[in-house]
Amino acid sequence: xxxxxxxxxxxxGSDVDLGVTLAGVYLPTPVMTASGCAAAGRELSPFLxxxxxxxVVTKSVMLDARSGRPTPRMVETPSGMLNSIGLQGxxxxxxxxxxxxxxxxxxxxxxxxxxxxxxxEYAELGRRLGASPGxxxxxxxxxxxxxxxxxxxxxxxxxxxxRAVSAVRRGIPRxxxxxxxLSPDVTDIVTxxxxxxxxxxxxxxxxxxxxxxxxxxxxxxxVLGGVTGGLSGPAIRPMAVRCVWQxxxxxxxxxxxxxxxxxTGRDALEFLLAxxxxxxxxxxxxxxxxxxxxVAEELRAELSQRGFRSPSEVVGLAHRPPAxxxx
Amino acid sequence: xxxxxxxxxxxxxxxxxAGEYHHLTLVAPGVAERTRPGxxxxxxxxxxTSAMLLRRAFSIYRAKASGVYGxxxxxxFAVHGSGTAWLADRRAADEVDVxxxxxxxxxxxxxxxxxxxxxxxxGSAPLFALAERLRERGCPVHxxxxxxxxxxxxxxxxxxxxxxxxxxxxxxxxxxxxxxVIDVLPEVxxxxxxxxxxxxxxxxxxxxxxxxxxxxxxWSQCAVEESMACGVGVCMTCxxxxxxxxxxxxxxxxxVEGPVFRGERVLWDAVGTVPAGTVGAPRxxxxx
Ligand SMILES: Cc1cc2nc3c(=O)[nH]c(=O)nc-3n(C[C@H](O)[C@H](O)[C@H](O)COP(=O)(O)OP(=O)(O)OC[C@H]3O[C@@H](n4cnc5c(N)ncnc54)[C@H](O)[C@@H]3O)c2cc1C
Ligand SMILES: Cc1cc2nc3c(=O)[nH]c(=O)nc-3n(C[C@H](O)[C@H](O)[C@H](O)COP(=O)(O)O)c2cc1C
Ligand code: FES
Numbered sequence: 001x002x003x004x005x006x007x008x009x010x011x012x013g014s015d016v017d018l019g020v021t022l023a024g025v026y027l028p029t030p031v032m033t034a035s036g037c038a039a040a041g042r043e044l045s046p047f048l049x050x051x052x053x054x055x056v057v058t059k060s061v062m063l064d065a066r067s068g069r070p071t072p073r074m075v076e077t078p079s080g081m082l083n084s085i086g087l088q089g090x091x092x093x094x095x096x097x098x099x100x101x102x103x104x105x106x107x108x109x110x111x112x113x114x115x116x117x118x119x120x121e122y123a124e125l126g127r128r129l130g131a132s133p134g135x136x137x138x139x140x141x142x143x144x145x146x147x148x149x150x151x152x153x154x155x156x157x158x159x160x161x162x163r164a165v166s167a168v169r170r171g172i173p174r175x176x177x178x179x180x181x182l183s184p185d186v187t188d189i190v191t192x193x194x195x196x197x198x199x200x201x202x203x204x205x206x207x208x209x210x211x212x213x214x215x216x217x218x219x220x221x222x223v224l225g226g227v228t229g230g231l232s233g234p235a236i237r238p239m240a241v242r243c244v245w246q247x248x249x250x251x252x253x254x255x256x257x258x259x260x261x262x263x264t265g266r267d268a269l270e271f272l273l274a275x276x277x278x279x280x281x282x283x284x285x286x287x288x289x290x291x292x293x294x295v296a297e298e299l300r301a302e303l304s305q306r307g308f309r310s311p312s313e314v315v316g317l318a319h320r321p322p323a324x325x326x327x
Numbered sequence: 328x329x330x331x332x333x334x335x336x337x338x339x340x341x342x343x344x345a346g347e348y349h350h351l352t353l354v355a356p357g358v359a360e361r362t363r364p365g366x367x368x369x370x371x372x373x374x375x376t377s378a379m380l381l382r383r384a385f386s387i388y389r390a391k392a393s394g395v396y397g398x399x400x401x402x403x404f405a406v407h408g409s410g411t412a413w414l415a416d417r418r419a420a421d422e423v424d425v426x427x428x429x430x431x432x433x434x435x436x437x438x439x440x441x442x443x444x445x446x447x448x449x450g451s452a453p454l455f456a457l458a459e460r461l462r463e464r465g466c467p468v469h470x471x472x473x474x475x476x477x478x479x480x481x482x483x484x485x486x487x488x489x490x491x492x493x494x495x496x497x498x499x500x501x502x503x504x505x506x507x508v509i510d511v512l513p514e515v516x517x518x519x520x521x522x523x524x525x526x527x528x529x530x531x532x533x534x535x536x537x538x539x540x541x542x543x544x545x546w547s548q549c550a551v552e553e554s555m556a557c558g559v560g561v562c563m564t565c566x567x568x569x570x571x572x573x574x575x576x577x578x579x580x581x582x583v584e585g586p587v588f589r590g591e592r593v594l595w596d597a598v599g600t601v602p603a604g605t606v607g608a609p610r611x612x613x614x615x
Contacts, residue, residue, distance in 0.1 A: 039561040046331040046333070047332075070599055070601050073554075074554065083564065
């Protein structure tokens with residue numbers, strides 16, 4: 001194993017401090033849950049100490065209650081899955097009354113994900129969220145391909161993406177971090193990234209699912225009730241790492257959260273090396289509901305083996321390969 | 328008592344054949360004592376680097392706390408695709424990651440009334456533990472087991488030991504009455520005067536049982552089998568339309584609010600759709 005840019009040789013795991021500061025928020029570890037894969041945290045509490053993980057990113061909530069799409073809503077694919085949930089949820093008011101206080105009382109950092117069907121909705125969501133205590137950060141889902149919106153995905157148009165972000169930004173306190181969550185289904189992710197940063201985002205979450213389709217050769221028809229679905233899991237990890245890499249290369253100072261197929265501490269390290277400051281775990285939670293804890297500990301070991309003392313030491317390191325690595 | 332689910336590294340004690348099915352016994356510390364009849368486990372398949380990420384759900388057939396081999400959980404399954412094929416290939420001492428017990432169990436009657444338990448295929452598996460609990464409460468138990476063929480019946484001998492009467496149906500006539508459970512159920516209900524029927528099996532069977540129970544003015548408790556990605560309530564894939572106490576229809580998660588539902592609450596004909604009027608259903612007309 002090669003040890004690079006470190007003070008000297010492997011450290012012991014206890015020398016590694018996993019704490020990171022992301023867009024001004026302190027996280028005890030750089031590993032959080034991904035939106036839509038942890039509900040609002042409660043169901044994971046038997047398996048995880050929610051206060052000890054980086055953050056809980058809640059399921060994207062919309063203004064009104066939503067029933068979501070008809071079933072089947074998922075199909076397993078090689079190293080991943082397609083989902084077509086359609087943002088089923090209780091609506092922002094019920095979320096703020098019931099779910100957010102529960103999370104906050106448990107000492108978890110609550111990153112609240114919101115999704116709107118119009119700019120007006122984004123603005124209203126921002127206002128209601130901005131007035132509620134306990135939110136650690138807002139994640140604006142502008143990229144969910146599942147919303148019944150005739151394919152009009154905000155995230156696919158840099159101008160619309162920026163408008164959605166600034167609509168939310170106007171409603172929330174200045175010092176409340178806003179992460180814009182990007183879709184990989186664009187020609188140039190760097191343009192969208194620059195556009196939403198300009199519009200007031202404090203950082204970026206990359207990536208949301210990528211659009212896919214599964215057809216059942218027995219029924220001769222699409223499997224999902226919603227026909228197409230979002231592909232997630234380790235199958236999309238290289239795509240997510242590429243997006244993080246491209247954006248970090250263009251805007252090295254922008255805080256980035258990497259998401260897409262993280263399964264192990266080694267995968268988390270890969271995202272950090274590409275330029276992410278933190279990672280989220282989505283689909284892998286379905287396989288291992290205690291993954292955020294496990295992955296953080298694995299990351300600690302990976303860092304320690306390489307002689308690093310903090311995740312921030314490796315952020316973007318793959319862009320600057322060490323000239324001569326001592327062996 | 329703490330009923331929260333656990334995630335444990337289970338160890339295979341045995342995998343045996345049972346007709347067309349496989350009977351898997353896992354040593355899974357702590358799970359058994361939390362288990363009530365109707366609960367299920369979600370098993371990870373394919374090992375730590377498996378390309379099959381989603382857990383497979385199985386009703387708990389038996390759960391024994393501190394038996395000879397420690398705490399064991401047993402499931403009965405049919406090989407359906409590659410996940411269940413992997414499970415069928417397990418050998419003693421192999422590891423299987425277990426999450427459970429999950430879901431809401433069967434509700435038991437408060438009075439010692441006769442009960443009819445209907446199982447389709449491997450759906451009979453969770454009914455034996457239920458039968459035991461019912462007998463403890465003084466409820467006479469009557470079972471109806473059905474399958475496509477004799478090899479797709481599970482637990483007929485055990486049923487004969489644990490129930491006062493057993494009716495068996497097969498579609499090909501290889502055992503019992505030729506036909507389906509629904510064909511003999513009216514007679515069983517009439518004969519036993521049971522005010523409650525419990526059912527586990529394919530959705531079509533559940534729908535028929537729930538319908539028949541309603542016609543006879545009998546309560547039904549049905550354990551459904553919806554496709555699940557997480558089994559613990561975080562993904563929203565396993566929903567079906569259910570009428571709530573307030574009379575409104577909601578898309579509810581069968582993994583946490585089920586798998587056992589009151590038969591008359593499920594909109595059986597609308598499963599696979601979001602019926603108009605469901606809470607949060609898209610409004611009709613252009614735009615949103
Ligand atoms: C609450 C519950 C209890 C169950 N109890 C039993 C049982 O006791 N015995 C038994 O044999 N089977 C049971 N099933 C069905 C069992 O989960 C599936 O047969 C199994 O997941 C198929 O996996 P596979 O890899 O072999 O098939 P594949 O078709 O390759 O599975 C692909 C994906 O689809 C899902 N899936 C496929 N079929 C089903 C199904 N019928 N129900 C739910 N998910 C499905 C799988 O979880 C997986 O994510 C139960 C299902 C549920 C929801
Ligand atoms: C079932 C499911 C539901 C999801 N729901 C949301 C959502 O509500 N909002 C959102 O921003 N992303 C949602 N996502 C996307 C994930 O947050 C994540 O960006 C994506 O799945 C890639 O990460 P993964 O490979 O770790 O799952 C969902 C993903 C899945 C699998
Ligand atoms: S299976 Fe994930 S919510 Fe029920």
